Amino acid sequence: MLVDFFQPSFCVSNLQFPLIVKYIHLYSLPKHGIHQKQIKKCISSAISVTFLLLFLKRSKDSNYSLNCKHFLRCVISCDSKSVLFVKMTNVIDCIKTWIGVNHGTIALSIGGIFVAVKVGSKLKEMSDSCRAKKALKKWENSPRDVVILHTLPRGKPVPNLSPFAMKLETFLRMAEIPYELDFENPWGMKGKTPWITLNGEHITDSQIIIERLCRERNIVIGNYSEEQQATARAVRIMMDEYLYWGIGLWRWNYSGGKGLDKLFDMPTFSLKMMYKYINKRIQETAWAQGIGRHTQEQVIEMTKEVLRTSSLILGSKKFLLGDEPCKEDCSFFGFLAMVKWAAPGSPHGKYFNEELENLNNYCDRMKERFWKDWDSCLAKSNQTSDYKAAKSL
Numbered sequence: 001m002l003v004d005f006f007q008p009s010f011c012v013s014n015l016q017f018p019l020i021v022k023y024i025h026l027y028s029l030p031k032h033g034i035h036q037k038q039i040k041k042c043i044s045s046a047i048s049v050t051f052l053l054l055f056l057k058r059s060k061d062s063n064y065s066l067n068c069k070h071f072l073r074c075v076i077s078c079d080s081k082s083v084l085f086v087k088m089t090n091v092i093d094c095i096k097t098w099i100g101v102n103h104g105t106i107a108l109s110i111g112g113i114f115v116a117v118k119v120g121s122k123l124k125e126m127s128d129s130c131r132a133k134k135a136l137k138k139w140e141n142s143p144r145d146v147v148i149l150h151t152l153p154r155g156k157p158v159p160n161l162s163p164f165a166m167k168l169e170t171f172l173r174m175a176e177i178p179y180e181l182d183f184e185n186p187w188g189m190k191g192k193t194p195w196i197t198l199n200g201e202h203i204t205d206s207q208i209i210i211e212r213l214c215r216e217r218n219i220v221i222g223n224y225s226e227e228q229q230a231t232a233r234a235v236r237i238m239m240d241e242y243l244y245w246g247i248g249l250w251r252w253n254y255s256g257g258k259g260l261d262k263l264f265d266m267p268t269f270s271l272k273m274m275y276k277y278i279n280k281r282i283q284e285t286a287w288a289q290g291i292g293r294h295t296q297e298q299v300i301e302m303t304k305e306v307l308r309t310s311s312l313i314l315g316s317k318k319f320l321l322g323d324e325p326c327k328e329d330c331s332f333f334g335f336l337a338m339v340k341w342a343a344p345g346s347p348h349g350k351y352f353n354e355e356l357e358n359l360n361n362y363c364d365r366m367k368e369r370f371w372k373d374w375d376s377c378l379a380k381s382n383q384t385s386d387y388k389a390a391k392s393l
């Protein structure tokens with residue numbers, strides 16, 4: 001017997017299995033959060049599958065009492081805040097009648113799918129961890145005291161399209177630490193890039209790496225007071241934790257993927273796949289961080305505001321704190337380089353290049369001082385795979 005969606009027994013009474021109609025409430029909210037999107041997807045898929053089943057059944061059975069019109073009327077008539085409860089057995093009966101199979105077949109199919117998914121994910125987990133272990137082993141015997149910098153392959157307009165990798169590589173050059181590049185394993189144990197291997201140890205996070213190297217090798221860059229260094233640290237945090245989102249949201253969301261071919265040296269198909277994946281990921285992470293809940297216009301305005309603030313802080317100084325660089329210049333430069341050279345078609349890139357002369361000169365100065373080999377570090381040119389920090393820099 002078929003469940004009638006309009007019978008009271010179907011709703012509210014005999015409560016056992018809450019049907020997620022309460023999400024219709026969320027579904028109707030005028031927000032663009034990732035959760036709403038996922039719920040929309042689930043509901044659309046459920047409705048599509050139901051219609052398909054109804055269609056199949058209808059073509060088999062002309063006395064079919066529940067037609068598509070009824071079902072649609074039920075879904076539409078659910079007011080956004082109501083919660084509909086359905087007895088599990090009713091649902092099973094309903095599915096059984098619709099597709100005309102018995103309990104055994106349904107249970108076997110569901111069980112089969114469940115086991116297949118579990119076995120598949122276990123196998124994937126095992127092969128991932130095997131690959132990761134193999135990749136790490138490869139670096140255990142790397143030369144003593146040479147930093148192996150694992151990061152993304154070279155970009156077209158800048159040596160690295162990750163601002164954090166630009167920051168770290170600039171630091172290694174500034175501190176004259178010998179390093180070698182590895183483009184094959186860009187993602188570290190925390191799932192982020194860049195990371196390093198040093199004397200067999202794997203270390204993640206650009207800032208943790210910089211602090212550690214400075215501590216262990218007694219590196220002091222620039223002769224500045226505690227107070228000045230605190231100001232520079234605040235600027236670095238503004239870059240790492242704030243400007244990052246403005247740059248990322250433009251590149252992977254607002255741009256719609258336009259201009260990526262000017263950045264990455266990759267085939268169009270791979271670029272499209274990468275855009276699709278990172279677009280979803282950045283929406284999720286920006287939503288969780290909070291900035292993703294603002295409108296595009298608001299985020300662009302906030303990004304410009306950071307740039308305006310940076311320009312005021314730099315003023316007429318050569319580097320962040322004065323005539324000589326400090327270690328926080330690495331982050332300052334790493335991020336500004338993304339805006340100056342790697343944000344084609346963006347409002348903040350235009351604003352930066354047209355209106356913030358001191359920041360533009362600053363980027364050129366940093367490039368000239370620490371990246372004399374800039375052009376040869378770009379994709380598609382004769383890039384050197386290893387770089388021994390030269391004393392002449």
Ligand SMILES: N[C@@H](CCC(=O)N[C@@H](CS)C(=O)NCC(=O)O)C(=O)O
Pocket residue numbers: 161162163164191192193194204205206207281
């Ligand atoms: N705090 C980290 C941030 C590194 C980071 O977020 N890198 C980005 C690329 S620019 C990344 O790996 N994103 C991948 C992800 O978030 O899943 C650092 O300073 O190294």
